[in-house]
Amino acid sequence: MQVNYASGSSIKVDGTSFELKQLHFHAPSENHIEGKSYPLEAHLVHASDEGDLAVVAVMFEEGGANEGLEQAWSSMPEQAGEEKTLQSSLSADDILPSDRDYYRFNGSLTTPPCTQGVRWLVMKQPVTASKEQIEHFADVLHEPNNRPLQPVNARPVLQ
Numbered sequence: 001m002q003v004n005y006a007s008g009s010s011i012k013v014d015g016t017s018f019e020l021k022q023l024h025f026h027a028p029s030e031n032h033i034e035g036k037s038y039p040l041e042a043h044l045v046h047a048s049d050e051g052d053l054a055v056v057a058v059m060f061e062e063g064g065a066n067e068g069l070e071q072a073w074s075s076m077p078e079q080a081g082e083e084k085t086l087q088s089s090l091s092a093d094d095i096l097p098s099d100r101d102y103y104r105f106n107g108s109l110t111t112p113p114c115t116q117g118v119r120w121l122v123m124k125q126p127v128t129a130s131k132e133q134i135e136h137f138a139d140v141l142h143e144p145n146n147r148p149l150q151p152v153n154a155r156p157v158l159q
């Protein structure tokens with residue numbers, strides 16, 4: 001499931017501005033933190049004017065219901081390819097953790113063509129989603145949509 005954003009939200013990485021294009025989810029998580037997998041992971045995909053990509057990843061653990069997700073979840077399409085309009089805007093701010101520390105590494109997109117050169121910023125602090133929210137997403141998905149864990153190889157992971 002993907003939420004598309006109108007222009008106007010951006011982050012700055014390495015002195016370059018990356019605009020938020022879309023937000024989507026994976027269940028279970030694609031990134032593991034210290035060996036731990038999470039039931040849900042959000043990817044906030046940003047692109048620079050040059051077409052370079054920066055993805056901010058947020059992990060969800062089971063806990064209190066996530067109000068930020070509520071907007072998107074109530075409009076979740078039940079069929080592949082279906083498009084819906086959100087009744088109110090979903091601020092990326094609402095699903096980011098209060099602590100903005102992150103891990104950083106260079107990687108690729110996790111879906112074909114798995115384009116290289118993507119700047120990954122993985123938030124260290126998970127946020128919560130309720131059991132119902134996590135199950136709702138998994139039900140609509142029918143099957144896991146996470147790319148299997150990839151070897152770190154020679155990539156440095158910065159904290």
Ligand SMILES: [Zn+2]
Nearest residue numbers: 024026043110
């Ligand atoms: Zn993704």
